[in-house]
Amino acid sequence: MTVDLKDLGPGDIDWLVDQHAWLYARDEGFDDSFPVLVRQILEGFARDHDPACEKSFIAWDGDQRLGSIFCVREDDETAKLRLFLLVPEARGRGLGRTLLEACMGFARDKGYRRMALWTHQSHRAACALYEKSGWRLVRSEPKVSFGTEVVEQGYEVDL
Structure with missing residues (x-):
């Protein structure tokens, strides 16, 4: 697998919304409110992000998208x-x-001192990867989100 990391481009928003909708419905039982949120986040990023301190990474193998990750500004240090x-x-x-x-x-590289993220306890592989990369769990609470019971978690890492 030869992977290229590219910025958000044509067709990526629709693909990401579809993938999030399908995978989270299949794996987590999320309802149709989840892809609505994903689209809002993506369209907001495409419209308003500051390339000097925010970036999208879309993983490609040839002409096939494989995944994504985004870095967005929370505040001057985070x-x-x-x-x-x-x-x-x-x-x-x-x-x-x-x-x-x-x-x-x-x-x-952009001078942030720390990073934060929000996830669910059920994402065991991702949570294990975060912990191996120095992230620490700072919050964990049961909730009902997107029509199903979840345990929301917050992680942080010093950079």
Whole structure:
């Protein structure tokens, strides 16, 4: 697998919304409110992001998209990791680590002192990757989100 990391481009928003909708409905039981949120986040990023301190990474193998990760500004010292996704056929090959390292490296290079993210406890592989990369769990609480019971978690890492 030869992977190229590209900026958000034509067709990426629709693809990412579709992949999030399908995977999260299949794996987590999320309802149709989730892809609406994903589209809002992506369209907001496309419209308003500051390329000097925010970046998208879309993983491609030839003409096939494999996943994404986004680095967005939370405040002057904190970057937020968003929309980390890998299609099932790309998992277990080190691409998640590649995307995470690219995102963290970008944040570090732009002068952020820390990163934060929000996820769910059920994303065991991603949570294990975060912990191996120095992230620490700072919040965990049961909730009902997107029509299903979840345990929301917050992670942070110093850069």
